[in-house]
Amino acid sequence: MSAASAGDAPRGSRYGQAVFRPGQAGEGERIDFGALAYDDITMARLRALGAGPGWHCLDVGAGTGTVSRRLLDEAGVASVLAVDRDVRFLAERPAPGLDVLEADITAPGAVPGRFRLVHARFVLMHLPERDDLIAALADLVAPGGVLVLSDAVDLTSDRTPETPYTAVIRAMWQGLRATIGTDVSWVPSYPQLLRGAGLVSVAAEIHVPPLLPGSPISRFWVDTWERSRAAMLATGLVDGAAVDAAVRYLDSDACAALSAGMLTAWGGRPADAPTP
Ligand SMILES: C[S@@+](CC[C@H](N)C(=O)[O-])C[C@H]1O[C@@H](n2cnc3c(N)ncnc32)[C@H](O)[C@@H]1O
Numbered sequence: 001m002s003a004a005s006a007g008d009a010p011r012g013s014r015y016g017q018a019v020f021r022p023g024q025a026g027e028g029e030r031i032d033f034g035a036l037a038y039d040d041i042t043m044a045r046l047r048a049l050g051a052g053p054g055w056h057c058l059d060v061g062a063g064t065g066t067v068s069r070r071l072l073d074e075a076g077v078a079s080v081l082a083v084d085r086d087v088r089f090l091a092e093r094p095a096p097g098l099d100v101l102e103a104d105i106t107a108p109g110a111v112p113g114r115f116r117l118v119h120a121r122f123v124l125m126h127l128p129e130r131d132d133l134i135a136a137l138a139d140l141v142a143p144g145g146v147l148v149l150s151d152a153v154d155l156t157s158d159r160t161p162e163t164p165y166t167a168v169i170r171a172m173w174q175g176l177r178a179t180i181g182t183d184v185s186w187v188p189s190y191p192q193l194l195r196g197a198g199l200v201s202v203a204a205e206i207h208v209p210p211l212l213p214g215s216p217i218s219r220f221w222v223d224t225w226e227r228s229r230a231a232m233l234a235t236g237l238v239d240g241a242a243v244d245a246a247v248r249y250l251d252s253d254a255c256a257a258l259s260a261g262m263l264t265a266w267g268g269r270p271a272d273a274p275t276p
Helices: 027-048 066-075 088-092 130-139 164-180 187-196 216-227 229-234 240-250
Strands: 056-060 079-084 098-102 115-121 141-153 200-207 261-268
Touching (some): 027 066, 027 088, 027 115, 027 200, 027 216, 027 261, 088 098, 130 141, 130 187, 141 187, 164 240, 187 200, 187 261, 216 240, 229 240
Parallel strands (some): 056 079, 056 115, 079 098, 115 141
Antiparallel strands (some): 141 261, 200 261
């Protein structure tokens, strides 16, 4: 199949338009499968960084708001401003201390204020403005606060054993890059980028959830492939049969593949730093 003959995936689109439309049935559940796979890891890191009583927090691209609500319920932070370009899932589940703002984070001055915690998970990788956004998000960190960024890392390489999963995940990254500008290749640069944005005590970690049949991460990939199928087919790297085979593979005992992981990087603004 050539890319030209299969090319019915729109190009030059944005997250939430050609793919991952919030109004498409099941999109909230897809985000929640990702949250189930990663929320405990995220919360452990945010709490280790000090998130707790008295903290005013910003959750950028908050999705269904699972992290925002756990910051309030479990960590006991004072407030969370949850920002998203589409807030329908946040509005469905209000909580005391949760403020919701519908805004495009790429717009200048989209978010007012300064925060002890600025958190963005699985958002920047989808936004072509990512370089400028890291600087803009760093500017929203109050003295003594921390910026925490999490995004996907692709663990396939030219030495990775070929499985039904690897063929399809490669097509997914390439297809999403061509349609909405998703790019995970620069995610390992986060520590340097945070340092370059003037933050200190920079560090990072990676978590790779096990691809077990029926697990949240397996279900997340199946839902994600369903929504990005046109973009994947348009790459010419896979056809519909290959996507179907990968879906069956994830749900079988034959599955022996390494999921894409989540890299979390953080950096702080010194308590005595002048407010930017
Ligand atoms: C993959 S979801 C991640 C949701 C949540 N952060 C999580 O990890 O569970 C990406 C979210 O970012 C939001 N988003 C994408 N582009 C955005 C933009 N330009 N401004 C604000 N939010 C955006 C989407 O609407 C979606 O809710």
